[in-house]
Amino acid sequence: xxxxxxxSINDLSIEFPVYKGAVKALNGVxxxxxxxxxxxxxxxxxxxxSVTSMMAMKLLPxxxxxxTQGDISILGTDIIHASEKTMRTLRGGDVAMIFQEPMTALNxxxxxGIQMTDVIRLHRRLDNDAARQLxxxxxxxxxxxxxxxxxxxxxxxxxxxxxxxxxxxxxxxCNPRLIIAxxxxxxxxxxxxxxxxxxxxxxxxELKTAILFITHDMAVVSQFCDRVYVMYAGSLVEAGSTRQVxxxxxxxxxxxxxxxxPELATPGSQLQAIPGxxxxxxxLPAGCAFASRCPSRxxxxxxxxxxxxxxxxxxxxxxxxxxxxQEELAV
Amino acid sequence: xxxxxxxxxxxxxxxxxxxxxWRGRPRQHVHALNGISLEIAKGETLGIVGESGCGKxxxxxxxxxxxxxxxxxxxxxxxxxxGKGGMQIVFQDPQSSLNPRLPVWKIITEPxxxxxxxxxxxxxxxxxxxQLAAQVGIRPEYIDRFPHEFSGGQRQRIxxxxxxxxxxxxxxxxxxxxxxxxxxxxxxLNLLAELQRSRQLTFILISxxxxxxxxxxxxxxxxxxxxxVEIGDAAQVLEHPAHPYTQLLLASVPTLExxxxxxxxxxxxxxxxxxxxxxxxxxxxxxxxxxSACLQPQVLKQISTQSQEHExxxxxxxxx
Amino acid sequence: MNAMTExxxxxxxxxxxxxxxxxxxxxYKVKKSPLTVAGLFIILFMLAMMLFAPWLATHDPNAIDLMxxxxxxxxxxWFGTDEVGRDIYSxxxxxxxxxxxxxxxxxxxxxxxxxxxxxxxxxxxxxxDRVIMRLMDVMLSxxxxxLTMALAAALGASLFNAMLAIAVVRIPYxxxxxxxxxxxxxxxxYVKAARTFGASRWHIVSWHVIRNALPPLIVQATLDxxxxxxxxxxxxxxxxxxxxxTAEWGAMVATGRNYVLDQWWYxxxxxxxxxxxxxxxxxxxxxxxxxxxxxxxxx
Numbered sequence: 031x032x033x034x035x036x037x038s039i040n041d042l043s044i045e046f047p048v049y050k051g052a053v054k055a056l057n058g059v060x061x062x063x064x065x066x067x068x069x070x071x072x073x074x075x076x077x078x079x080s081v082t083s084m085m086a087m088k089l090l091p092x093x094x095x096x097x098t099q100g101d102i103s104i105l106g107t108d109i110i111h112a113s114e115k116t117m118r119t120l121r122g123g124d125v126a127m128i129f130q131e132p133m134t135a136l137n138x139x140x141x142x143g144i145q146m147t148d149v150i151r152l153h154r155r156l157d158n159d160a161a162r163q164l165x166x167x168x169x170x171x172x173x174x175x176x177x178x179x180x181x182x183x184x185x186x187x188x189x190x191x192x193x194x195x196x197x198x199x200x201x202x203x204c205n206p207r208l209i210i211a212x213x214x215x216x217x218x219x220x221x222x223x224x225x226x227x228x229x230x231x232x233x234x235x236e237l238k239t240a241i242l243f244i245t246h247d248m249a250v251v252s253q254f255c256d257r258v259y260v261m262y263a264g265s266l267v268e269a270g271s272t273r274q275v276x277x278x279x280x281x282x283x284x285x286x287x288x289x290x291x292p293e294l295a296t297p298g299s300q301l302q303a304i305p306g307x308x309x310x311x312x313x314l315p316a317g318c319a320f321a322s323r324c325p326s327r328x329x330x331x332x333x334x335x336x337x338x339x340x341x342x343x344x345x346x347x348x349x350x351x352x353x354x355x356q357e358e359l360a361v
Numbered sequence: 362x363x364x365x366x367x368x369x370x371x372x373x374x375x376x377x378x379x380x381x382x383w384r385g386r387p388r389q390h391v392h393a394l395n396g397i398s399l400e401i402a403k404g405e406t407l408g409i410v411g412e413s414g415c416g417k418x419x420x421x422x423x424x425x426x427x428x429x430x431x432x433x434x435x436x437x438x439x440x441x442x443x444g445k446g447g448m449q450i451v452f453q454d455p456q457s458s459l460n461p462r463l464p465v466w467k468i469i470t471e472p473x474x475x476x477x478x479x480x481x482x483x484x485x486x487x488x489x490x491x492q493l494a495a496q497v498g499i500r501p502e503y504i505d506r507f508p509h510e511f512s513g514g515q516r517q518r519i520x521x522x523x524x525x526x527x528x529x530x531x532x533x534x535x536x537x538x539x540x541x542x543x544x545x546x547x548x549x550l551n552l553l554a555e556l557q558r559s560r561q562l563t564f565i566l567i568s569x570x571x572x573x574x575x576x577x578x579x580x581x582x583x584x585x586x587x588x589x590v591e592i593g594d595a596a597q598v599l600e601h602p603a604h605p606y607t608q609l610l611l612a613s614v615p616t617l618e619x620x621x622x623x624x625x626x627x628x629x630x631x632x633x634x635x636x637x638x639x640x641x642x643x644x645x646x647x648x649x650x651x652x653s654a655c656l657q658p659q660v661l662k663q664i665s666t667q668s669q670e671h672e673x674x675x676x677x678x679x680x681x
Numbered sequence: 682m683n684a685m686t687e688x689x690x691x692x693x694x695x696x697x698x699x700x701x702x703x704x705x706x707x708x709y710k711v712k713k714s715p716l717t718v719a720g721l722f723i724i725l726f727m728l729a730m731m732l733f734a735p736w737l738a739t740h741d742p743n744a745i746d747l748m749x750x751x752x753x754x755x756x757x758x759w760f761g762t763d764e765v766g767r768d769i770y771s772x773x774x775x776x777x778x779x780x781x782x783x784x785x786x787x788x789x790x791x792x793x794x795x796x797x798x799x800x801x802x803x804x805x806x807x808x809x810d811r812v813i814m815r816l817m818d819v820m821l822s823x824x825x826x827x828l829t830m831a832l833a834a835a836l837g838a839s840l841f842n843a844m845l846a847i848a849v850v851r852i853p854y855x856x857x858x859x860x861x862x863x864x865x866x867x868x869x870x871y872v873k874a875a876r877t878f879g880a881s882r883w884h885i886v887s888w889h890v891i892r893n894a895l896p897p898l899i900v901q902a903t904l905d906x907x908x909x910x911x912x913x914x915x916x917x918x919x920x921x922x923x924x925x926x927t928a929e930w931g932a933m934v935a936t937g938r939n940y941v942l943d944q945w946w947y948x949x950x951x952x953x954x955x956x957x958x959x960x961x962x963x964x965x966x967x968x969x970x971x972x973x974x975x976x977x978x979x980x
Contacts, residue, residue, distance in 0.1 A: 221627060223615070286544060292550065293578035299578070304547070449877060
């Protein structure tokens, strides 16, 4: 990569000590997000996608986890060894976060306006009026019809979509270089989701803000992201441009996931489910974590495959000993 | 419908009193369902789609008898009284729908146990639980385990087995796969389809996920603000939506295909209040093609140009 | 963003501990909290004292010897003697039987009755619920010590009547707690499902509500044991509890107060016994609460 990455995670492994052992949540994850790029991380529950995003901002409860190897760097700052003070200036400054549940992210007892100006003034030297003006213009950008009166309202008076738009406005208030969005639209209806995603994308493009977008929804990735990483049981299994990964998946897991979507199946037909379940993260096999569910496994799969480019002239990477050869899926 | 309906709803309305004055009399009502009429034929799968606030959860509660409609009639052809085995439900969240402190065999056979007023033979119950567990793909040896020892998908299988134990005519599936991962969703949808074939079950599938509804259902009803705005043959409604709301809904669903037009950010996505219902068409404030004709209340009518069943609640769909 | 991010943390990032249950897990959690272990040791120590009282005591607790009245602690009388020459150490040992069984009895009776009333009230709802809860509010509005004293006095002065009075007064606390739990559990999918099977209220309460409401009730009960012993001691102190010559900690403190300036050991040692027992049950109860709290799991 010649571009300079905003976020880069190198060979990161994290475990959570629990009764009789440890949950190995991340196992050698390497990913990077370049300036102005929208990068998706897809995976099912337990894949480690949320742990990745939380760890990038060092938001996991102190003492609950152990970093066994690897490092994270955001804009050149070493996150794993950063002090809480460094993290505080980073969070909400150069890096902002958007979460799934827009209700809990706002204090229910204070008006939107006060909460917005407070946050803005925490990171920017502005007086109250200037902060208020900035809040109004940010809300306007988020297509909130009447920003002045919205500032006078309490969070519970807004709909879920409005709250999420307020939070996105807030996330952009300090011109961040990176936004980490963890399932930001999962709790929203599709009509609202479409609006929120479009506004988020438009604003990010305008300010050249990079986004790390965590989701389980393939279709949202397809609409929203430039590049995508697919995670399974704490490891990356496939990476590449959205088109490459979703339309010509090489890893058996990605292929299985796409085939399981009812969107792509004939109505009423049998869906191609992936047999079995996600492995227990406290008892991961030494080799490929997907092997037990994989149709093309062999003895070689007892060794853990690493993410490698499928041929030299491409960014499409896959962690599999037997990647599928077939070209584009009929999507 | 040519066959006898197993279930028919006639002008079901549900209102909740809110905002009581000092004497406890309600000053306002939340209008959750505003006249739902439906007939469901044996063996079919009817999908009910809509967004939050459209009344689909209230609908589920009315169907399974947890909520009495304020007005209207619901008749089950089998004569089984509602709430006594005529209809069963599979909930969205398999985490909270199974009692964490009961072993699986007790969970599965609970409907039989409760219906027999708790006087049942334990061995027979265990055998029934084993049979049902095997049918839904849970290993019969596991019936002494507790819910937390199973994954989300397996828990949903257990919930399905429990619904089957009551031998219902109709199973209401309330967002049965929304809490599940994609690969597991496929397993559960396949299981449901297979059970429907082998047991001639009738399903009412309530979901916000248009793809799931398209995959599973013969017929589909689209709800908006407590009304059915469009109903008919699933392929027909989802491929050629006639009501502007259905059109908006389907256009908003993200697809794997080409990227949607990025310039047209949808505006006015807020639902009107269900305390004071709009006059005329409920959708007119958000409708791109609203006109003065929309001030009149709209009726659900067959679209004359279609041969299959396809009704819409919009004057634009009925040119006459 | 700081104040916000703190509240917004999704607590558990999709991690599930492998089968976090069973006795082994329980002891694993207990071991991680030294205060819980301390509480557990105190409780075990007290229970041993109850069981082995005849062997631990150095004297007959009721043997009067006016020659040796009000002696300070010595090799012969470890904790000294009281105003009629009884050995205070032995009386404390035997008194544990009275005091601790008061605690266990009261908590068991009020806990079971309160849990049943509370669960039914929560499940049935409506007018029945309102009537029961208003009744409980009335009981709660009277200071509990006053109410207990009035009841105990009405029933007559004896240890059993005192226990009964304390138990009755404790009931509303459990009713409120159990009802609160029941209101939450009533909305769970499994209760809704049970209602669609046409399950009876008794079925819903016994199968679903009680089982799931139990953990906080158990915690409340362990926390209450210490308080109950103090309450029994208070009744004993004003003469409504155990009667002479039965050894009971509260009564001993009460009589000892007349001599507190010159013979500190008389009320001091039984007071210490009450303090240690109450602390033990409280520490253990606190620890149990953290262990049973599902939100703490996997940490």
